[in-house]
Structures are given as structure tokens and as C-alpha cells.
Amino acid sequence: MSARKKDPNTYIFKVFRYQPGKDEKPRFQTYEVPLLHPGMTVLEGLIYIKENLDPTLAVRYSCRMAVCGSCALYVNGKGILACHTALREFPSGKLTVEPMPNYPVVKDLMTRMDEFFDHHRQVKPYLLRPQDRAEIENPTREFLQLPEQLEEFLQFSYCIKCGLCVSACPTVATDPDFLGPQALMTVARYNRDSRDGGTVYRLKVVDAPHGLWNCHFAGACTEVCPKGVDPALAIQYTKRESVLHALHLNKLPRFRKKLAPVAPPPKPNRRPGIPPAPERTVPEAPAS
Amino acid sequence: MKDRRLGIRGWIYGGKHNPERFLYTLHRLTGVLLVLYLSVHILVVGSRAFGQEAWEGAMRLVGLGNPVVRFFEYLLVVVVLFHAVNGARLILGELGFTIGRPRRPIYPYPKESIRKPRPLLWILMILAAVYLAFAAYNFFALPA
Incomplete structure (x- = not known):
């Protein structure tokens, strides 16, 4: 791998590849991913690899907006959500993408939860x-x-x-x-x-x-x-x-937990003393 | 390799490195060392049960006159002091002091539980370092 990336709009992904039962031990595979738009995320980079460079890469994702929690992985030794981290957060242009440690690997970047x-x-x-x-x-x-x-x-x-x-x-x-x-x-x-x-x-x-x-x-x-x-x-x-x-x-009263009560049933009638609504000044609109 | 569990390596690796993480590792390490020391300590002190000669022999072996023993005794001071000071910090946090209250997670996230007690962490560590400097003077510069 080159010491510095040449093109500022190219990101070098060093991706952890491992299929238990098939591969002897894990290896790292390198891909070059172009920056397609300024806000491109790590997940978009991985999807780019899957669509254009190597369809065998396994990565789990769903919502693409940090809500579902599927795409957690490690980039350069730090835990991130791939969909929530922009490629431009890595000015060196080099990303070592690994699955989360402490979990068994299903395949590549997917971990068993x-x-x-x-x-x-x-x-x-x-x-x-x-x-x-x-x-x-x-x-x-x-x-x-x-x-x-x-x-x-x-x-x-x-x-x-x-x-x-x-x-x-x-x-x-x-x-x-x-x-x-x-x-x-x-x-x-x-x-x-x-x-x-x-x-x-x-x-x-x-x-x-x-x-x-x-x-x-x-x-x-x-x-x-x-x-x-x-x-x-x-x-x-x-x-x-x-x-x-x-x-x-x-x-002790200070630390005792007070259980939230069940809401009382709704009152059948409105508050007394509220005057009735005044007469209409414009005719009612015909039902359409 | 299937599991990718980090083991001992995980005590310093993984996630974003914050100072508390290293204190965690040191706290565990010093805890183990203290247990080991305690067993040696009981053996040495227990030699008195075998008579005065045994006791005096043990004292000649591990007395402060021996520079190697003196070095290890100083190491013991370091270990005890770190474990005590860091333990005080942990107990404060575990009893709900110094760590702040739950807040709405609005970016940039407050991370109160580790950011709020961090000044205390540095103050405690500096105090411990000052104490250890005095102890080093006491141990090595002054005559036994």
C-alpha cells in the first residue's frame, strides 16, 4: 500500500475478510473507493465495493441513518456506526475496516449478536x-x-x-x-x-x-x-x-421509589358552568 | 479466531482510548499484585510463630537494609497508593457522586459520567504523584 494516497478523492479501504469454515484465517483485502459526494459515509463506501468491486463482501446494514444499529464496526481501531461516519473524517484517506471485536464473526464484517x-x-x-x-x-x-x-x-x-x-x-x-x-x-x-x-x-x-x-x-x-x-x-x-x-x-422516604399511578378514568361530562356555544353567524357549509 | 475475543489485550485496546480505560487496567493489575503481596506478607509475619530465630531470620531476609527489598517495598507503596486513590474515585462514582445526571443526548454528546469527574481524576493522580515523590526521597535518599 502506498504511503500516502495520491488522489484526495480516493479512499483506500483495507477490509477484514473471513468466512468461518472456509477460510483458514482472516485476511485483509484492499479496495479503492472514490468519494462520490462530499458527505459520503463509510457504509456508502462499503456498498460501493459490494456493487462495483466485490459482490462477495458481507456487511450488515438496514436504515442507513443511525437508527437501526446494524452497521456497527471498527475503523482504524475505533468503534463507529458505518452509516454515521463520513469518509472525510479520515483525512489520511486510509481506512482499516474490521468487524467488532469480542463477537464471533459470521462473515467478513458481520458479527453474531x-x-x-x-x-x-x-x-x-x-x-x-x-x-x-x-x-x-x-x-x-x-x-x-x-x-x-x-x-x-x-x-x-x-x-x-x-x-x-x-x-x-x-x-x-x-x-x-x-x-x-x-x-x-x-x-x-x-x-x-x-x-x-x-x-x-x-x-x-x-x-x-x-x-x-x-x-x-x-x-x-x-x-x-x-x-x-x-x-x-x-x-x-x-x-x-x-x-x-x-x-x-x-x-427511607428519600430513596423510596414512588410507583406511577394508573391514570383515572375520563370524566363523563364537561366541567359545569361553561356556557353553550353561540348561534351560528354564517350558514353551515354543505357536506361535500 | 472465530470468536475474536480480545482477552487481556482488550484491557488496553478497543474503542476510543480514554484515560479511565488505562486506570481500569492498572486497577486490576494492582489488585492482583496486592493479593500476591498479602500472601507473602502473611508468610513473613507468620514466621514469628516458629520462634524468635525464624522471625529474625525473616527480618534479615526482607529488612529494609537490603536495597532490592527496599526497591520492592517502594513498589508496594506505589501499588497500594494507586489502588487506594483510584478506588476512592471509583467508590465516589459508584455511589452516584461526581458523575452527573442523565441528560438528553444532544450532539455533541455530554458523556457526563466520564467527562465530569475527569478533573478529580487528574487532581487525585497529581496528589498521588507528589506523595510518591516524597516517598521516593524517604526511601532512597535518607539513610535507613
Whole structure:
């Protein structure tokens, strides 16, 4: 590979190629991709390779706008969403594209996410309300929540499950059973939700070996998150909650969680004392 | 190769490198060293159970008069101090202090949990370095 690229509008992609079961070991293949428009993204470059240079390249993507979280991969050793990163962010013009580490490779840039979603399911990522199970099973009305209560967890609900935090986490690198930043973050997302009453059940899952306390706040998950979710913040809050529960301080009025009430049924009549509408001054328009 | 799990390499590699990441690695490393030290320490102190001669023999072996032992004792100070100072920082964060509150993720993302306590991180590390400089003077420049 040349030391510097000659053409400023050409980007050199060094792409990780590996097909388990067929290839002995991974190799890197080099492609030259032209800058088709100023805002061209890494994903567009990979699609260009797929369409024009090498149709055998496997890359997973769907929405192309940082919403679905399918195209997470590593470029020059840093975790990114391919659709969310412009080629012009790499002034050297050279990109080493690899799949996310800490995941098994399906093919080339695609990684197997089974374990990731398995860990996500383990922490019960849905509203639990053992206090009134009937309402959860047959909902009558919505739960009432104040805007301040929404802000308590809204940031954590922006997670798109791309898996970059798990690939960056140093604990995951040495402990395959560690739940990972995404699952631990999800615990805080639901435990901090005023509509949820399942804190004890989730803490039972995470306050265990390979759980919460294997995190030593490296902050890599927060640094790499493409949606600004801040998993490290969420995990520290869960640790605090776990400590409060262990010391039974969660029963103090200051730390006690108030469950959001179910909205009252709508009132049948309008407020009394409202005068009736005045007479029409223009005739009603004919029904068309 | 199928799994591509980074192993020990993952403690320093992967993602964007932020200082907390290196402190994570050092914290784990110093933790392991402290456990190893503790076992040696118990063996040395336990020699008193075998009589005064055993104890004095052990003290001659690991006494501060020996420059090699002195170097390792200083290393122990470094390890203990780092683990204590960084541990204090971690406990503060884990109890919800210094790390900020959840915010709407509006670009550029606040990344509060690591950006907000970072000044504290540098202050603690500088204080630890100053202490270690004094300790080095005490260990090596002054007579035993």
C-alpha cells in the first residue's frame, strides 16, 4: 500500500475478510473507493465495493441513518456506526475496516449478536409491576408520568443495540459471561422508570458474579456510544441502587421509589358552568 | 479466531482510548499484585510463630537494609497508593457522586459520567504523584 494516497478523492479501504469454515484465517483485502459526494459515509463506501468491486463482501446494514444499529464496526481501531461516519473524517484517506471485536464473526464484517441479545433478555427489559399484575396483563389506562420522571431514564432509552459498547468494554474482553454494558444499562433504564416496580428482580440478576460489580468504570462504553446514551452513568446508578438495597436504605422516604399511578378514568361530562356555544353567524357549509 | 475475543489485550485496546480505560487496567493489575503481596506478607509475619530465630531470620531476609527489598517495598507503596486513590474515585462514582445526571443526548454528546469527574481524576493522580515523590526521597535518599 502506498504511503500516502495520491488522489484526495480516493479512499483506500483495507477490509477484514473471513468466512468461518472456509477460510483458514482472516485476511485483509484492499479496495479503492472514490468519494462520490462530499458527505459520503463509510457504509456508502462499503456498498460501493459490494456493487462495483466485490459482490462477495458481507456487511450488515438496514436504515442507513443511525437508527437501526446494524452497521456497527471498527475503523482504524475505533468503534463507529458505518452509516454515521463520513469518509472525510479520515483525512489520511486510509481506512482499516474490521468487524467488532469480542463477537464471533459470521462473515467478513458481520458479527453474531446472539449472546448480546441473550444478555439483554436476562435483565427483563420491559415494565414489571408485580404490585398490580392485573393492570399489566389487561391494561385499562396509561400510567401517569411527569416530565421530570421521564428525564430520569430517557437518555438510556435511546440505545439502538448496536453492540459497540460491548465490543469496547475491557471486562467483556476477558469475561465472556459478563452481562456487558448494554444489558447493565438497560437495568437502569427500567429501574429508574417511575412506571416500573421490578427493581428487586433486576438487581437479583445483575448483583451476582459476572454482573454489576465486574464493571470498574473504564468508561469505554460511554466513549464509544454513537447515540450518547452514556452506559457508564447508567451502570454507576445501578450500583448505587444495589448498595441502597443491600443496606435497606431504599426504604427511607428519600430513596423510596414512588410507583406511577394508573391514570383515572375520563370524566363523563364537561366541567359545569361553561356556557353553550353561540348561534351560528354564517350558514353551515354543505357536506361535500 | 472465530470468536475474536480480545482477552487481556482488550484491557488496553478497543474503542476510543480514554484515560479511565488505562486506570481500569492498572486497577486490576494492582489488585492482583496486592493479593500476591498479602500472601507473602502473611508468610513473613507468620514466621514469628516458629520462634524468635525464624522471625529474625525473616527480618534479615526482607529488612529494609537490603536495597532490592527496599526497591520492592517502594513498589508496594506505589501499588497500594494507586489502588487506594483510584478506588476512592471509583467508590465516589459508584455511589452516584461526581458523575452527573442523565441528560438528553444532544450532539455533541455530554458523556457526563466520564467527562465530569475527569478533573478529580487528574487532581487525585497529581496528589498521588507528589506523595510518591516524597516517598521516593524517604526511601532512597535518607539513610535507613
